[in-house]
Amino acid sequence: MGATPKNIPLSKLSLDIQNPRLDNPESTKDVIAAMLEQQGNKILRMAEDIVEHGLDPSSILMVIPHEEKEDRYVVVEGNRRFTALKLLGHPENAGKYEKRFKPLADRLPESILKAIPCVVFPTREETNHWIKLKHTGENEGAGVVTWGGIERARFEQGALKRNRPGLQVLDFLKKHADLDGELKDAPQKVSITTLERIIQDPDARGELGLTIEKGHVYSVYPADETTKCLLRIVRDLVSGDFNVKDVYYKEDRKKYISSLAEDRPNPAKRLKEKHSLAELPSKPLSPTGTGTTPTTRGKSTRPRRTLIPPTFAAEIGHQRLRTICHELKKLPVEDYPNAAAVMLRVFLELSLDHV
DNA sequence: CGCTTTCATTTCCATAGTGG
DNA sequence: CCACTATGGAAATGAAAGCG
Numbered sequence: 001m002g003a004t005p006k007n008i009p010l011s012k013l014s015l016d017i018q019n020p021r022l023d024n025p026e027s028t029k030d031v032i033a034a035m036l037e038q039q040g041n042k043i044l045r046m047a048e049d050i051v052e053h054g055l056d057p058s059s060i061l062m063v064i065p066h067e068e069k070e071d072r073y074v075v076v077e078g079n080r081r082f083t084a085l086k087l088l089g090h091p092e093n094a095g096k097y098e099k100r101f102k103p104l105a106d107r108l109p110e111s112i113l114k115a116i117p118c119v120v121f122p123t124r125e126e127t128n129h130w131i132k133l134k135h136t137g138e139n140e141g142a143g144v145v146t147w148g149g150i151e152r153a154r155f156e157q158g159a160l161k162r163n164r165p166g167l168q169v170l171d172f173l174k175k176h177a178d179l180d181g182e183l184k185d186a187p188q189k190v191s192i193t194t195l196e197r198i199i200q201d202p203d204a205r206g207e208l209g210l211t212i213e214k215g216h217v218y219s220v221y222p223a224d225e226t227t228k229c230l231l232r233i234v235r236d237l238v239s240g241d242f243n244v245k246d247v248y249y250k251e252d253r254k255k256y257i258s259s260l261a262e263d264r265p266n267p268a269k270r271l272k273e274k275h276s277l278a279e280l281p282s283k284p285l286s287p288t289g290t291g292t293t294p295t296t297r298g299k300s301t302r303p304r305r306t307l308i309p310p311t312f313a314a315e316i317g318h319q320r321l322r323t324i325c326h327e328l329k330k331l332p333v334e335d336y337p338n339a340a341a342v343m344l345r346v347f348l349e350l351s352l353d354h355v
Numbered sequence: 356c357g358c359t360t361t362c363a364t365t366t367c368c369a370t371a372g373t374g375g
Numbered sequence: 376c377c378a379c380t381a382t383g384g385a386a387a388t389g390a391a392a393g394c395g
Contacts, residue, residue: 193387202359 007115232263
């Protein structure tokens with residue numbers, strides 16, 4: 001152990017000859033040449049970003065002491081960043097990219113190159129684990145788990161100002177519909193770009209009674225009509241046998257929308273005014289259950305959706321029976337009436353045999 | 356000119372293949 | 376026999392073209 005943070009000037013840092021991105025370079029000159037050869041434009045882009053925003057403070061260079069030269073360090077992690085910095089310091093080494101690095105170098109505040117935040121490790125071995133985590137994927141979750149479409153959309157809508165229509169649809173459904181059973185984690189599972197492909201098609205929008213202005217989604221139908229059809233679409237999206245290719249081209253989308261049939265909103269119920277999906281008040285929990293106010297905690301007022309109540313407790317000695325019981329607590333009867341019926345029969349017959 | 360649609364590139368995923 | 380890797384194909388996303 002003993003990784004210590006330290007600010008080191010550019011002049012005291014060396015490129016790593018053993019950089020895994022490169023195939024056997026001889027000298028640091030080669031390293032730079034090879035890095036530029038491999039990904040010149042990416043490094044240029046990074047240099048631009050550094051000039052504009054400075055160095056990413058959350059991600060510092062990992063260095064180890066130089067083997068020969070006292071007082072110098074070798075950069076073992078962050079070589080792309082370091083190459084960008086080095087070329088910002090000495091654009092004359094950038095070969096064919098020189099002309100493009102020069103103006104960037106002129107704009108770079110000098111202080112940046114004087115003290116580059118690094119973390120010093122005593123030996124290369126001690127860096128291996130951390131480098132692996134950064135570069136070899138998720139590592140069962142120990143490493144970097146990259147964002148999917150939904151996470152990205154959330155970020156774009158939240159932190160950046162860009163509105164994502166798909167996200168508004170999902171948030172709307174979370175507020176206004178009971179997402180349970182197969183749809184419980186639908187908001188995480190749907191491919192948001194596919195959803196947006198549908199609702200960004202003007203013809204589809206017309207059928208669904210939606211409009212999008214500056215990324216904000218509006219509906220001209222009452223909430224329950226909107227919910228009905230959006231829920232259907234989301235259900236299709238997570239159903240497994242549905243993906244982009246079903247709505248890839250305009251013609252596909254047309255077919256798909258008409259296949260929604262009565263799940264489309266009823267034109268008779270069209271409202272005069274459009275309203276924003278985001279601003280609709282939440283729907284009351286159970287519109288029908290007025291008298292029996294379920295203020296008491298404990299029992300759920302929601303109608304049961306499975307054959308065996310999920311709370312049902314029984315000691316079942318038989319392995320297979322136990323798992324069948326478990327499955328019957330999860331299988332939504334509405335959606336799988338036959339499977340549920342057959343399973344129940346098997347469950348009963350096996351139970352009798354077992355007794 | 357901005358919004359749609361189509362095309363191209365990148366990324367993801369499943370499966371066959373390979374070696375321990 | 377199992378676990379891991381390479382590979383091809385499909386899907387998602389980004390970019391360009393097209394259209395009104």
